[in-house]
Every structure is written in C-alpha cells, then in structure tokens.
Amino acid sequence: MSFASDSTSASRWANLPDVLRVHGFSALAPGPRLMVLGGVHGNETCGSVAIERVLAQFDAGELCLLRGQLTLLPVANPLARRRLAREGERNLNRLFRPTPTGRPPADYEARVTDLLCPLLDRHEVLLDLHSFQSAGQAFAMIGPRDNTGHLEPFARAREEGLLALHLGTPRVVEGWLDIYAAGLAQRARTGIAVEEDAIDFGRGTNEYMRSRGGYGVTLECGQHEDPAAPEVAYQAILATLRLLQMLPPDPLAKPPAHPQLLRLTRVIDRQHADDQFVRDWATFDAVARGEPIGQRADGSIVHADEDGYIVFPNEEALPGTEWFYFARESERRLA
Missing domain, CATH: 3.40.630.10 (Zn peptidases)
Known part of the structure; x- marks a missing residue:
C-alpha cells in the first residue's frame, strides 16, 4: 500500500x-x-x-x-x-x-x-x-x-x-x-x-x-x-x-x-445562491473591522464587525446553511 x-x-x-x-x-x-x-x-x-x-x-x-x-x-x-x-x-x-x-x-x-x-x-x-x-x-x-x-x-x-x-x-x-x-x-x-x-x-x-x-x-x-x-x-x-x-x-x-488560540464568535449563513465572496478566502485569513467579506444577492455588503479571522469559508454553501465562520483571539490557555 x-x-x-x-x-x-x-x-x-x-x-x-x-x-x-x-x-x-x-x-x-x-x-x-x-x-x-x-x-x-x-x-x-x-x-x-x-x-x-x-x-x-x-x-x-x-x-x-x-x-x-x-x-x-x-x-x-x-x-x-x-x-x-x-x-x-x-x-x-x-x-x-x-x-x-x-x-x-x-x-x-x-x-x-x-x-x-x-x-x-x-x-x-x-x-x-x-x-x-x-x-x-x-x-x-x-x-x-x-x-x-x-x-x-x-x-x-x-x-x-x-x-x-x-x-x-x-x-x-x-x-x-x-x-x-x-x-x-x-x-x-x-x-x-x-x-x-x-x-x-x-x-x-x-x-x-x-x-x-x-x-x-x-x-x-x-x-x-x-x-x-x-x-x-x-x-x-x-x-x-x-x-x-x-x-x-x-x-x-x-x-x-504554544499555538494561537481562536474562539469562534459568529456563523454567517448564505441566504441566496447569488451571495458571493468578494475574494477567495482561505481559512484563518485575517480581516479588519469594517472590511468587506461578501456581497449579498441584493447588493448589500457583509462586513467584519471586529478584527478577526475567516474560518471554513464555503463558496458552495447552499442557501440557509453556513457560509463562513468568524473567529477572534481567545484568552484561554491550553495548559
């Protein structure tokens, strides 16, 4: 094998x-x-x-x-x-x-x-x-x-x-x-x-x-x-x-x-098949507060509401399912 x-x-x-x-x-x-x-x-x-x-x-x-x-x-x-x-x-x-x-x-x-x-x-x-x-x-x-x-x-x-x-x-x-x-x-x-x-x-x-x-x-x-x-x-x-x-x-x-520790804070759903990311995101891409992440079918922009990271972006997500997660730094310690 x-x-x-x-x-x-x-x-x-x-x-x-x-x-x-x-x-x-x-x-x-x-x-x-x-x-x-x-x-x-x-x-x-x-x-x-x-x-x-x-x-x-x-x-x-x-x-x-x-x-x-x-x-x-x-x-x-x-x-x-x-x-x-x-x-x-x-x-x-x-x-x-x-x-x-x-x-x-x-x-x-x-x-x-x-x-x-x-x-x-x-x-x-x-x-x-x-x-x-x-x-x-x-x-x-x-x-x-x-x-x-x-x-x-x-x-x-x-x-x-x-x-x-x-x-x-x-x-x-x-x-x-x-x-x-x-x-x-x-x-x-x-x-x-x-x-x-x-x-x-x-x-x-x-x-x-x-x-x-x-x-x-x-x-x-x-x-x-x-x-x-x-x-x-x-x-x-x-x-x-x-x-x-x-x-x-x-x-x-x-x-x-010691790794970087992140805490998931939000999940954003895809609402319509025409919702699109503004660029190709990778998991853990950093974004700044106010930075555009995606555009809805009606033309509205989805912005980052704080400094953080994109997690699990899925450009193939079905409407009504998870489009991407948002994470920020965590104060937790592992050991």
Whole structure:
C-alpha cells in the first residue's frame, strides 16, 4: 500500500464494502482507551492514509503498544468514501447519537452511528482526523471549558487542551457548539424554520464522546488535496500515543510550542445562491473591522464587525446553511 496522499484516486475506494473495518490493540498493562477515526467524511482521505500507515507499523513490529487499548478505524463512512463525497446520505458528523429504541435507523449514516456509538462508549479519548475544503493550515478543534451548563457540560477541558497542544498545529479553535446554537437562534429570528431538536444536528463524534465522560479533539489536517495532510495526521496519531504513554517517548522531541488560540464568535449563513465572496478566502485569513467579506444577492455588503479571522469559508454553501465562520483571539490557555 502507498501512504502518499492519493485522495484523487477513486479506483482505490470504488469497491469498498459496507463494513466498518475496526482494528483493536490491547496491551497487558492497563492504561488509557484511545480511538482514532478516519474517513468520517468520504472526501477527507488523509486520516485513512495515516491510520493505514500506523497499522502497517504495528503489524511489522515497528510499533508496540505499551499500555491501554487502541482502536483504529480507517474509514468510518464507506458509502461516502466510495463516492469520494463529504456525505453518503447526510453528514455523519452531525446528529451523532444512537437511534432511539424501537425506531429503525433513518438513513445510512444512522446505521453507521448505531455501530460507532457502542465503540466510542468503550473508550475515553478520541482523535478524529479530518481535512477541509478551502486553503489553509492544519488546526485542532476543542470543546468547551469546564462547565455545568445545559448545552455541553464538561469536566475534562485540561486533558483535552493538553492533547490539542501536543498535536503541533499552529492554531487551535474553540467554541463550535456554542456558535452552532447561536446560528440556529439567528435563523429562527429571521423566520427560517428550525426544528425543536435541531441543536442535536450540531453534535458530532467529539460531542458524543464528551457526553459519555470522555474527551476528544478534531484535527483538521489541511486542505483535502494537500499532499502534506496525511503526514500531519500520522504525526498526530504518534503524538497522541506518546502523550498518553502508550508508546515510548521520542528522545528527539522538543516541548510543544504554544499555538494561537481562536474562539469562534459568529456563523454567517448564505441566504441566496447569488451571495458571493468578494475574494477567495482561505481559512484563518485575517480581516479588519469594517472590511468587506461578501456581497449579498441584493447588493448589500457583509462586513467584519471586529478584527478577526475567516474560518471554513464555503463558496458552495447552499442557501440557509453556513457560509463562513468568524473567529477572534481567545484568552484561554491550553495548559
């Protein structure tokens, strides 16, 4: 198997069966229970390539688990991967919860989720490997600070922050579910129908892991076609295993540099198919207060309301969905 970035090679995945290929390693010494996911979105192949590389090293005896349990799942969404598309029938990383007892799964991704949830229940740490559409550098996404609130109560922010710190990305982003909820409220205020349980569509793999008492980090390894993205994912897996003392430490490793920490503050929806960006934005492009970002179909300009950064610009967003996110510097410290 080649471990280079080959995300444009459809033939490699064309005959992928509807089977979750799960690989488990259990050391005799007790320790953390880590799960690493790849291919939650079918067009994001870097995590799959990195996981296959790690598997080959375990099989060859080049890596050996010192303690705990490790589960590796290279392709979490076989249908989406066969299509090399983000989704099979819907976004697997949304509405991530088991099907209620007595109901049939609503779609393909619900059937996958019903298999993944029991797997995640047996773990305490999750590393979920992704890539993104626009140009930009790799970054990690973490959850809330410790809190006892209703939206996402949490008590392991320090461990999660430490994991994000050791992944080595230049940036870490917080605030996903808060801003997703704010976006739903914004749509409701503008007259867009919002279902009563729509907030659950903002909950993905890491939100599920936190709800089960664990913690997790989403690593966005770079743009989908970035040839460096599989290496970012591979090094992140090793860094996670070393941090958790599941592999020997790297004697040449340097202390992790502190990344820039950003907090999402707003989500701006595309309202009309003719809404257009004023230029090609990349994730983490800096913008100044008052700077134009996009133009609505009616000619009005969408400006930055403060100094900050563009995150996840999507020129192909459907009307009524997220067009881009806005972030600013955060005062939070990871460790």
